[in-house]
Amino acid sequence: MHDRHTRRFGLGTATALVMGNIIGGGIFLLPASVAPFGTVSLVAFGVLTLGAIALALVFGRLAERHPDTGGPYVYAREAFGDFAGFLSAWSYWTMTWVSNAALAVAAVGYVHVLFPGHASRGVDLMVALGALWLPALANFAGTRYVGAVQMVSTVLKFVPLLFIAVVGLFFFDPHKLGAFHEGGGSTLGGLSAAAAILLYSYVGVESAAMSAGEVRNPERNVGRATVLGTVGAAVVYLLGTLSVFGTVAHDKLVNSKAPFSDAVDAMFGGHWGGTVIAAAAVISIIGALNGWTLMSAQSPYAAAKDGLFPAAFLTKRRGVPTFGVLAAAVLASALTVINYFLGTGGVFEILVLITTFSATVPYLLAAGAQIYFLLSGRRDKVRPARFARDLTLAVVAFGFTFWLVAGAGYAAIYQGVLFLFAGILVYALMAARRGRRPTVSEDATEGAQGAETASVEAAGNAPADAAVPPVPAAS
Incomplete structure (x- = not known):
């Protein structure tokens, strides 16, 4: 049962949450990042978009079965047990607060x-902490x-980006495009290299499902918001990149710092x-931080309800797990301070690499x-006519996420796995604590067994000539 402070997100707000979390600050550098590979990167983007939509549809289907806060954590635990659920929650939580610092x-x-x-460095730090x-x-x-913040920020960043994407088509000059495949190697190699970025x-x-x-x-609404938000982000991504490719000369775009x-x-x-673009970028990042701050609290909240995270994460006010928000903000702030004052020393880059791998763990488990x-055979709420389609979408989503893992690179996987395995210690501590506290069902079972033992002993100690009540005849 949900209290009166929850369920405040309608379809529009949930869609804005998805779109706002997908579109962060990276889009403003994206065209320049993939320009060296040529226009084959647009094909890569199209293929990735299909995979993302398949994953979005899978989250929508799963939300129909389990419409609970926690999304990927809930699905993994329901399917594969506590340990898989914990790994999903731990990975997702790690990804959120580290990426917030970035x-x-x-x-x-x-x-x-x-x-x-x-x-100065101090002023930059204050700006970064204010953004958190x-x-x-x-x-x-x-x-x-x-x-409210998510809706406003999403509109404020979506409208100018879409405006540039659409109006840019009227200024499109094919001569400004580079070759279909730039550089050496095969076209397939260029496609994979662009896709990795x-x-x-x-x-x-997964934001609406979470x-x-x-x-x-x-x-x-979760399924609809997930698909609408993903498609909306895809339109901005694809049209925006295409417009920039066609309005900025390729040799200039490759070296552009603000495409x-x-x-x-x-x-x-x-x-x-x-x-104009800098203002849109700041709004975009603040909006993304608003949504990701909420996401950073939802997964540990759901895990804490099952005893897999510390009970403090259960603290909730007006629909928001406040302790989770506080913990994520403090950890992200500490990482930001390290970045500015203790010297990066590779620490910040390593942690950002961890996020690239950590994001894939909940996705793989959810698709699985x-x-x-x-x-x-657990096809509840899945119509027979939809079985083949849903299975195909799940396999495509799993393949898409597996591609995410492959594209993360060896360093990201290596660092990410180390941090993932560090969570096993936390799981062991939480599992041991739960093991010392009998659950209600265990208490009831022990009580029933005790009563049964007492009754048997009483029967054994009763006089031999005690009257035995007659057994009623079967009717």
Whole structure:
């Protein structure tokens, strides 16, 4: 039973949560990042979009079966048990607060464009910490404020990006495109190389499923919001990249530090594009941090309900697990301080690599859970006519996520696995604690066994000539 403070997210807000979490700050550099591979990167983007939509549909189907807060954690635990559920929650939690620190640091660069001039390390740190704690304060205020901030920020960043993407098509010049495949090697190699950079563009498709407990009519709206949000992000990604490719000369785009700004300048002249795009980037990052701050609390909250995370994560106010928000903000802040004052020393980069692998663990387990539910005969709420389609989507989603793992690179997988295995110690401690506390069912069982033993002993100690009540005859 949900309290009166929950389920404040309608379809529009849930869609904004998905879209806002997918579109962070990376999109503003994305066209320049893939330009060296040629226009084959657009094909890679299209293939990835199909995989992301398949994953989104799988999350929608799973939410119909389990419309509870925690999303991937809930599905993994239901299908494969406590340990798989814990690994999903631990990986997702790690990914959220580390990536929040990375987003906050990225925001500082765009703030410099808006307010040029010399800035000290201390000022940069204050800006980064402000980017972390302003969304945290919105989360402390409750899901109503989280939803409001998410809706406004998503509109404010989606409209200008879509405007550039659509208007750019009218300025499109095919001569500015590079070759279909730039550089040496095969076309397939270029496709894979571009895909490796683009793979994590769609991390966030699970956002509505993760907050299903706060979504009104989740069986219906979570799936719709997931697909709508993913498709909306895909439109901005694909059209935006295509427009930039066709408005900025390829040799300039390869070395561009602000491709969308260069595209605006090419379309309308002047040099005001940088300011406009920097403002959109700051809004985009703050909106993403608002949504990811909520996500950082949802997974440990769901795990804590099952005794797999410390009970403190159960603290909840106005639909938001406040302790989880606080813990994530403090950890992300500590990582940000390390980045600015203790020198990176590779620490920050290593932790960011961890996030690239950690994001895939819950996805793989969720896709595997859907395959398990379908093949094990647990097809509740799945119509026979949809079985083949749902199984195909689950297999495609699993393959897409497996591709994510392969694209992460050896360093990301190595560092990510180490951090994932470190969670085993936490699981052991929590499992031992639960083992010392008998559950209600165990207490009841022991009580019943004790009563049965007492009655047997009483019967054994009764006098031999005690009257035995007659057994009623069967009717």
